[in-house]
Amino acid sequence: MASDSPPGNTNDGPSSPDENASSPIGNTYSSPAANRRRRRGRSSSPTQFATPPPPSRLGASNSTPPTSRPSAARSNGRNGRGGGPATPSYTDDIPPSSGGEDDGADDTTPTFVWGTNISVQDVKSAIEMFVKHFREAKENSEDLFREGKYMASIRKVIEIEGEWIDIDAFDVFDYDPDLYNKMVRYPLEVLAIFDIVLMDIVSTIDSLFEKHVQVRIFNLRTSTSMRNLNPSDIEKMISLKGMIIRSSSIIPEIREAVFRCLVCGYFSDPIIVDRGKISEPPTCLKQECLAKNSMTLVHNRCRFADKQIVRLQETPDEIPEGGTPHTVSLLLHDKLVDNGKPGDRIEVTGIYRAMTVRVGPAHRTVKSVFKTYIDCLHIKKASKTRMAAEDPMDVDNSLRRVDEDVELDEEKLRKFKELAKQPDIYEKLSRSLAPNIWELDDVKKGLLCQLFGGNALNLASGANFRGDINILLVGDPGTSKSQLLQYIHKLSPRGIYTSGRGSSAVGLTAYVAKDPETGETVLESGALVLSDRGICCIDEFDKMSDSARSMLHEVMEQQTVSIAKAGIIASLNARTSVLACANPSGSRYNPRLSVIENIHLPPTLLSRFDLIYLILDKPDEQTDRRLAKHIVALHFENAESAQEEALDITTLTTYVSYARKNIHPKLSDEAAEELTRGYVELRKAGKFAGSSKKVITATPRQIESLIRLSEALARMRFSEWVEKHDVDEAFRLLRVAMQQSATDHATGTIDMDLINTGVSASERMRRDIFVSSIRDISLEKLQIGGSSMRLSDLLEELKKHGGNINTEIHLHDVRKAVATLASEGFLVSEGDRIKRV
């Protein structure tokens, strides 16, 4: 080992002092700055150093308030299995004066990190304080005298003879923001001191502990985007996210070489890598021999360390429009090697380095272009909750959007909470859903409920209730059903889109296949299993074969797929929401047939859908006018302004995933009461005389649907309680979906004039006002069974009367209102005239 190791340094671990010089690529040098700093007494040598940033930035970052840690990051310590990072250890660089032994001398002659006013002693004591005294906030109250968090982990490391200690950068910041800033700004120096402190502490606990313990910092407060890396980040500690696209094979990197003389067999002492090079001794070192060019490398007595180069690429969400993804190289050492494979999304913490490249092996000149890479300290894989989700015992708290690790920063969270508080958040969310498909407001609301989902319930008895909401859209051709489906499919990360016509039962569920090589039978997942915890969109549901459709029964209620064939009996999870769409049985909705006859699907399946939407294309001048306006606006105004204020798709997705993950609303008593009342009413409606086959009767399933819907509605508001109005809205959605308000219970057919699909809330309000004003007027002007009144007169009356109607009144509005009143039995309309009865 290096001869000038300070006492206490029993460093024979993999991180030799020269680690720093080892460059990931042969024939290269680490940057001049890094080179120089390895020299002894670096604190005073006139090295060229990356320019320290102006102190003003320090102040700025200090002013940001300490923030609480997201709990997800906590779990990280457990799964980080890597080890021995490329932490440069400068143990032999520290002048004896700064060693822990003679602190007295330090008081008079402080040593500084070169080019800064950071005193090595200050940093050292700060780190000592941190390691020894840091306690998590919640521990404080319980027992004040318990050991600090990191002292405990040091003991643990000694026990298991580990090689590193994970240190959460948030803890450092909480304890000492100044230390945190120094650490991020001058990671090489501070981490070296960190290692020394750790070694000191370790040796005081167990003086016989041999291994070198290193720190691994993770969870920095700020994460950089790969795109924004620039020269000022060089030699700084950074953290960034990305996806591994390539990883090299493991490269054994020589650390110590042993040579043997071919003449006399003399073994040299281990020669340590110096600046990425080992020079073969020109002559035998033995005095008696001194044979020239006789030394040869003895491979099995050399010491090697693992090294791997990994290429990291930006994730798609960080790429601006019209750009291609950026990549960056990572350098992994020792235990970090093979910590990720191509395709993994990871978050790395490391030091950004730039190094010069020599023109040729024999040249002393270097190229002017640098190679940049990140010297990794820590790798965190994006959480693999999907694995956990596969565990059947898992309680349903880690919800669907697992691959998008929903970690929101404070600010975003605050923004969301503000959003959730807005009274019109429900409307706003539904507006943001597929904004280019206008109308169909209520359908969108239903789909929104599906996205948010209800609470799944797993009872101790083993019974479980699904939280997923299934929706069926039945509608005339050309009512943009498929577009809605496509949109939802894009929005939901684990969404699968299939077309009913091309899907077979096994394609949807799972099938057993023989592995051609081993002959083993294996289960291959179908669409439904693949969309576990996602939304499975099935287009052309009506064109699906009956056998395939019947496979859905199990999926939609039990949320599993059971297979029993070819020696495999298995039950796979398929906790998926189904969004299906179908055309009415005769391609177009036939108003003379009942709703059920039109949909023409077995009731067993129908009852499994929480919401069944009938989307009917009814000629309506107003809708057409709105459509025309919309299109004209699209073409002639700025296309952006044509859109109403709505959330963009990424905000919407994160909003939904956050709500799904964190909000688990419960029923309030009031809401429960309302549910019971409403359900009883629904049952009654189903018992209408002679209607048994014509309308969809309420079953206990409906009440579950209603609970799910109202839970989803509460979730949208980030509310922990389901309120009465959520239940009301759930009932409304259910009714509107089936056009029940327009259904004649006696025949089960729909009165086409009464359909109000896509009528917005304000529009409904307006119509209500109309109806009541007309009622008032006719009460005033007409006697029961008396004279009749022309509609145009009524319109005139309304215009005179209408203080509370602030919009224009058209004759067709009046007609509609009269029709409503007629259905109530209040009026009869005879052509152009109305009569009271």
Added chain:
Amino acid sequence: MGGPAYDCLTNPLGAVRFSFGNALSSGYDPASSVGKDWGVVDLFRHYFSDESAISQVPILDSSSIKWVQPKTLVRFRGMIQDMLGNEFYAGAYKDDSTWRTNKFSDISHFPEGASSEMQVWERRLLYCVPVPGQNQWTESSSNELKNRFLDLNGQNREKRPRVDEEMTDSMESNTLEAGIDGSPFKKMKAGEATSSASESLVPRTDVASQCSAFPPATSTDSLPCLVKVYDSPESELKLNDVVEFLGVLTFDQNAMMDVDSLDEFSEAESVQMPSGKVPRLHCLIHRKLETQHFLHGSSLLTEFKSPQIFKEIRESLMKYLTGILGNDHIAAQFVLLHLLSKVHGRVDNVAVGKLSLNLTHLNRESMSIFGTQLRDALKSLLPFTQSIPLTVEYLNTASLGPKKDYKINRLVPGALQIADGTHLILDETELQPGTLNSVGVENAKLLKNLLECQKVEYDFHYYKMEMTTDVQMLIFSEGKSNIMPADLVLPFQPSQVNSSEVITPETAEAWRCYLATCKSLSHSIGQELQQVVENDLVAVRQTDRSLGSQDLSRLLTLARMMSVSYGETTLTLEHWQMVLELERLRKERLK
């Protein structure tokens, strides 16, 4: 210009160094500026503020590369095909006690340790290729320019030894050059000019003959270029943009020495792109190119003032198109409107303003007559045209979508990586029944997506990214194409075969100019007409329930094109009614 002690054209690096020195003396501190411009860009921008100065700079292409000197100013016109990320370089270093800069140059190495102080700056690397499908007429403008430059080149012949010296000893040249070069050379007689001219003109004709062969898109000698861009905000240059870069041409003479130091991950770029094949250009100024920039008689633009001129040119162009299309007047109308379409807004997945046209009732024979005529006509009218034969074999084998190859860390271009404003002809008449393999299905999907949303999916292996495009698509088919559902389907009904008339270069130029101008016109609608349009749309939909929003949208797009084709920026009732009439005629044909 007697002022500056350097020549921007032949010794741009001298200018860079000179201004750097000036900036230093006026307090510019390389250590604190993160490579920010010290005024040299302004200097060049000022120098090249007008078109005539820019046209002095030779355009770099496969022929000119043979005689253009390194370290001189060149122009490169191309499409950004790939972005290779950022490169950190030693931007400024201290030589003894004075700062020197490496900006805009490839002084590729310096003695280790010689620079006691050194600043790391960054620049962006863009891989550019000649615009796919670029038509011959766009290049012809460089001819006279080349001759002009050849004089300059001749003058520089004297200088060549010095340049070589420079290359071998770049460090030394720093100090030497700044003082000597520049204006003195201008006075020298261009003695050898003729020889070098003939040298370079011979390959030039080769290129021309190759270009006329079909397809002209990716001839073997198309020259890519690695452009290094400084101080440019990321949003300014996007993938597939057609840009003209003006900057310093360099050759990296060290490219060959890299081989032994290659690691699995070391800059793969230098291996695949030896500077002999891919020249480097250190960009000083760049600008996005519009069609106007390709027109030489730029004075024509100013003539387009009165609607009368628009009308006249429109009429003559219409006559020409009608002739080509066998006197099918309606088809000519639609083709004209189709040529004027461009995406001018996007709402979600809807690209507003696109107008793809499907001419049906074309079989192989009529295709060989009218299709070829129309294709040639379009080639002479539009700057970029591409043509894809839709055969089963082609679909099964071609790589349409660009793909990222991580082995070489490059984006491998596909046929659909094309610049905005490219015209694309899809010929379905050749399509025979057959089986599509997975590649074919993928390709068909790509084409359909392009047609419907004007987006192309780029395959990045681990994920796909959709890039927006703006491509005018014309489809020839026998029946209505179901693979390529175009916005407009029109049965083609020629009445006679006309031999294509010869058009004078002036007329062609006027038409090109007309198309480019019309395309760039803005468009609006008056309050009253908006009401009329809305009413008409409602009426149309009331009579035919099968019309969806797309059909209504198409009407408005047509109206816009009709309006701009007369050079007007607001929709008039007359044009709106013309569109409705045109649609009626089209509907009649469909029956």
